[in-house]
Amino acid sequence: MKEExxxxxxxxxxxxxxxxxxxxxxxxxxxxxxxxxxxxxKVMGDVPFxxxxxxxxxxxxxxxxxxxxxxxxxxxxxxxxxxxIPITAYGEVELVVEAMRRGARDFVTKPWTNDKxxxxxxxxxxxxxxxxxxxxxxxxxxxxxxxxxxxKQVLQTIKKVAVTxxxxxxLGENGTGKEVAAKTIHQQSPRATGPFIKIDxxxxxxxxxxxxxxxxxxxxFTDAKAxxxxxMEMAQGGTLFLDEIGNxxxxxxxxxxxxxxxxxxxxxxxxxxxPIDIRLISATNSDLMEGVAAxxxxxxxxxxxxxxxxxxxxxxxxxxxxxxxxxxxxxxHKKRYKKKHLKINKECLDTLQRYPWPGNIRELAHATERAVxxxxxxxxxxxxxxxxxxxxxxDSLDLKxxxxxxxxxxxxxxxxxxxxxxKDLGIDRLALYRRLEKYGL
Numbered sequence: 451m452k453e454e455x456x457x458x459x460x461x462x463x464x465x466x467x468x469x470x471x472x473x474x475x476x477x478x479x480x481x482x483x484x485x486x487x488x489x490x491x492k493v494m495g496d497v498p499f500x501x502x503x504x505x506x507x508x509x510x511x512x513x514x515x516x517x518x519x520x521x522x523x524x525x526x527x528x529x530x531x532x533x534x535i536p537i538t539a540y541g542e543v544e545l546v547v548e549a550m551r552r553g554a555r556d557f558v559t560k561p562w563t564n565d566k567x568x569x570x571x572x573x574x575x576x577x578x579x580x581x582x583x584x585x586x587x588x589x590x591x592x593x594x595x596x597x598x599x600x601x602k603q604v605l606q607t608i609k610k611v612a613v614t615x616x617x618x619x620x621l622g623e624n625g626t627g628k629e630v631a632a633k634t635i636h637q638q639s640p641r642a643t644g645p646f647i648k649i650d651x652x653x654x655x656x657x658x659x660x661x662x663x664x665x666x667x668x669x670x671f672t673d674a675k676a677x678x679x680x681x682m683e684m685a686q687g688g689t690l691f692l693d694e695i696g697n698x699x700x701x702x703x704x705x706x707x708x709x710x711x712x713x714x715x716x717x718x719x720x721x722x723x724x725p726i727d728i729r730l731i732s733a734t735n736s737d738l739m740e741g742v743a744a745x746x747x748x749x750x751x752x753x754x755x756x757x758x759x760x761x762x763x764x765x766x767x768x769x770x771x772x773x774x775x776x777x778x779x780x781x782x783h784k785k786r787y788k789k790k791h792l793k794i795n796k797e798c799l800d801t802l803q804r805y806p807w808p809g810n811i812r813e814l815a816h817a818t819e820r821a822v823x824x825x826x827x828x829x830x831x832x833x834x835x836x837x838x839x840x841x842x843x844x845d846s847l848d849l850k851x852x853x854x855x856x857x858x859x860x861x862x863x864x865x866x867x868x869x870x871x872x873k874d875l876g877i878d879r880l881a882l883y884r885r886l887e888k889y890g891l
Contacts, residue, residue: 454786455575456480456497460487460521461505461537466560470503473564474571487521494528501574503558505537506545515545519552526553533574550645550684559676576887596775598768604631604760611758612638619695619755620733622762623866624886625812628733629693631762636689641729644688647681652694652868653883659702660718664709670719682715682726689729695755696736697869697879700746707751730755735866764866765807765814773799775811779818780830787822794830801832808862857885 455478461467462485471483484493486508502525506518518536525534536549536557546557556570596602611618612635620628629648636646654662661671665680682690698706709715710730714723732755741747765772776799784792807813821834856875864870872882 452479453477453572453575454479455500456482457501457503457571458482458484458493458497458499459503460484460490461503462486462508463505466505466537470567473567477568478571487524490521490524491528494525494532499529499532501533501535501571503535503537503571504554506549515549518545519548522549522552522554535570535574547679547684547686550647553645596768596771598763598771600763600768601771604762607758607760608634609638611635611760613640615640615729616757617730617755618732618758618760619738620731620760620762621735622733623735623764623810624861624868625810626762626764626866627811628762629691631760632689632691632731632733635731636691636729639689639729641688645685646689646691647685648691648693649681650693652697652879656699656702659698660705663706664715665717667717667719670717674719677717680715680717682709682728683717683724685726685728687727689731692730692732692755694734694868695732696734696738696741696747696867700748703748703751707748707754710751710754732756735868737867765810769803772803772807772814775814776802776818779815780822783819783822789822789825791828792822792825792830793828798830798832798835802835802837805837806862808858813858853885857882 457474457478457480459467459470459474459481461470461483464485467483467485471481474481480497482493482497482499484490504518504521504525506515508517515536515538522534522536525532530553534549534554536546536554538546538557538559549557556574558567558570608631618632618635620631622628632648633646636642649662651659660666661674661678661680663680663682665678665683666674668674668676692706709726713727714725716723738747738752738756742749742752765775776794780792780794784790802814809816817835817837820836821830824836825831825834857871860871860874861868864874868882869879872879875882877885
């Protein structure tokens with residue numbers, strides 16, 4: 451089944467345009483190609499694009515990327531929520547950094563492999579989907595999605611800490627909105643005009659850690675075909691978000707601590723140091739104090755990253771917010787899937803409010819989208835939400851249903867800790883991440 455996403459590719463090389471379009475059409479619901487940005491406003495006015503893959507040069511003889519940067523600004527002016535991935539040539543480090551500073555997400559280098567292209571596109575779309583999660587913007591014009599005391603306390607803390615440059619540690623189970631909280635802090639900070647750069651340490655191979663975080667020089671290792679800026683360098687003047695920091699191995703913790711203490715980095719393969727000016731936000735579903743006691747997490751690093759701690763409450767502790775959250779996603783997906791006459795009744799909302807939501811807000815958002823898609827007629831029912839612990843579900847012979855239920859139970863038993871849940875399930879952490887992605891948890 452194709453993933454629901456509208457993707458626009460802008461590239462003057464017809465071969466590149468055709469190849470990328472044909473490949474991505476196999477994976478996503480709508481893919482459109484443009485060989486020139488001339489009619490960009492009209493095309494983006496007709497279709498709400500989730501993602502734009504943008505070549506950075508269009509005029510022969512021009513290779514400084516200034517055209518691409520101008521188009522990037524146009525895209526974000528038309529649709530600030532659209533994710534943009536620049537397509538660059540090897541070695542265009544400064545161009546990539548400037549594109550990130552202006553709001554681009556990641557980048558793809560020519561020539562690419564299909565796997566790398568797909569990974570970048572899926573990651574950007576996932577980030578856009580999570581951007582509407584209900585750790586609401588604190589702008590006066592937007593209403594927070596939630597009225598519970600627990601939720602309001604989180605918002606108050608975010609508002610206080612956002613205006614400072616203090617390091618923040620976000621704690622909570624998977625799906626509670628830690629990344630959205632990090633983005634909200636960034637958006638409300640003096641660094642809001644700078645980049646927001648994320649690294650998922652839970653899904654990052656230890657062998658790639660230094661290259662991903664600090665960057666590398668051409669020839670530093672076998673696949674280092676060009677200079678590459680690391681995420682710390684890309685986050686200059688903005689915010690660096692380290693997700694799943696509790697999964698970072700001890701030797702890598704030491705390297706991270708050194709960079710944070712010295713406020714400088716060196717790319718792999720280089721002796722030249724670069725000063726860094728970033729605001730650090732970290733997140734984990736692990737008990738880091740327990741890790742310190744067990745010798746798996748450095749106490750000095752913990753002190754460095756948690757000037758302020760914010761605990762994101764699980765959805766079961768803010769059950770009064772569930773009807774509001776369901777309505778939030780319901781309206782969003784009604785519009786997306788062109789079902790404007792669809793309604794949801796109070797009985798259905800009452801059923802959803804009683805459900806424990808072990809996957810938290812992420813599970814609720816996924817279930818609501820599914821309900822909108824699967825609904826027949828003009829009324830959504832509780833059955834459309836396909837809640838995994840409903841009575842009918844226990845009798846299901848569908849292996850997918852049972853696997854999803856076991857994953858949710860393992861996460862609930864381990865309070866969202868991925869490493870411990872994977873161990874209980876008898877699989878490795880990366881395998882569990884793939885299944886979480888598969889089931890939208």
